[in-house]
Amino acid sequence: MKLSRNTNAKKEIQQLISSSKTALSHSEIQKSLDGLCDRVTIYRVLERLLEDGNIHRTVTTDGVVKYAACHSCEIKHSHNHIHFSCLKCNSVTCLDNVEPIFKLPDNYQVIEMNFTLSGLCPKCI
Amino acid sequence: MKLSRNTNAKKEIQQLISSSKTALSHSEIQKSLDGLCDRVTIYRVLERLLEDGNIHRTVTTDGVVKYAACHSCEIKHSHNHIHFSCLKCNSVTCLDNVEPIFKLPDNYQVIEMNFTLSGLCPKCI
DNA sequence: TCCATTAATGCAACAATGTTGCATTAAAAA
DNA sequence: TTTTTAATGCAACATTGTTGCATTAATGGA
Numbered sequence: 001m002k003l004s005r006n007t008n009a010k011k012e013i014q015q016l017i018s019s020s021k022t023a024l025s026h027s028e029i030q031k032s033l034d035g036l037c038d039r040v041t042i043y044r045v046l047e048r049l050l051e052d053g054n055i056h057r058t059v060t061t062d063g064v065v066k067y068a069a070c071h072s073c074e075i076k077h078s079h080n081h082i083h084f085s086c087l088k089c090n091s092v093t094c095l096d097n098v099e100p101i102f103k104l105p106d107n108y109q110v111i112e113m114n115f116t117l118s119g120l121c122p123k124c125i
Numbered sequence: 126m127k128l129s130r131n132t133n134a135k136k137e138i139q140q141l142i143s144s145s146k147t148a149l150s151h152s153e154i155q156k157s158l159d160g161l162c163d164r165v166t167i168y169r170v171l172e173r174l175l176e177d178g179n180i181h182r183t184v185t186t187d188g189v190v191k192y193a194a195c196h197s198c199e200i201k202h203s204h205n206h207i208h209f210s211c212l213k214c215n216s217v218t219c220l221d222n223v224e225p226i227f228k229l230p231d232n233y234q235v236i237e238m239n240f241t242l243s244g245l246c247p248k249c250i
Numbered sequence: 251t252c253c254a255t256t257a258a259t260g261c262a263a264c265a266a267t268g269t270t271g272c273a274t275t276a277a278a279a280a
Numbered sequence: 281t282t283t284t285t286a287a288t289g290c291a292a293c294a295t296t297g298t299t300g301c302a303t304t305a306a307t308g309g310a
């Protein structure tokens with residue numbers, strides 16, 4: 001893997017995602033950064049942070065890609081958890097400790113999973 | 126609900142989705158129809174077919190929206206099943222009979238679920 | 251069969267999202 | 281300090297999805 005440089009944009013974006021309770025979309029990040037760097041740079045930084053395993057991504061039921069840092073997996077970084085997407089306030093939250101159980105037919109090799117539930121979050125219920 | 130008219134575009138698109146083993150994206154449908162109708166019409170027809178409950182939609186891990194008809198839920202139309210997205214051939218398949226089990230914290234009200242596994246399908250393994 | 255209603259369509263224009271090429275800047279290591 | 285090259289900014293473009301409006305045509309009733 002290529003060397004990763006500790007740039008301003010990268011620091012800010014990582015910081016933003018890490019300190020957010022909910023997963024953030026590219027456009028939300030862009031708004032927060034308020035001109036700190038170019039749109040394209042945000043895409044590239046996100047790509048890099050993903051590669052480095054510092055963040056992970058989810059897709060909401062309506063196709064919006066969101067980025068989040070795990071809070072409860074300091075030791076072993078596992079992304080096989082459920083995300084909850086609130087239809088009212090649009091927040092996406094990691095349900096870090098919920099692990100779904102399912103039985104797959106043979107001959108499928110799973111590499112990644114994306115499990116998103118939509119509905120109303122505790123705040124909006 | 127408004128009356129649904131049985132138009133050419135609607136028939137073709139429904140037919141296309143119903144006869145496909147894998148879920149189809151808007152662009153895939155557009156290619157198949159080969160100029161039968163406008164891009165916008167396809168969006169609107171898909172919207173209508175969703176409303177009418179004739180098809181359902183999933184989002185792949187990389188944010189591509191796909192449409193599918195259920196094959197094994199003639200009686201009770203339930204969409205709470207897993208979709209498998211092959212990273213090699215890009216096909217998205219409904220695993221109609223796999224129902225995931227999970228235990229959610231209180232105070233979450235689930236309305237919809239989207240559960241997609243990515244990896245290699247039997248053909249590509 | 252003809253007519254009235256209005257769902258559906260096509261087209262143009264737009265908005266949002268994501269990608270690529272290239273010259274320039276600036277971290278990190280020597 | 282100098283060298284290397286990851287990262288950036290900018291322009292241009294591609295893709296995806298949305299909206300308004302005039303026109304077309306499916307459907308039900310006369």
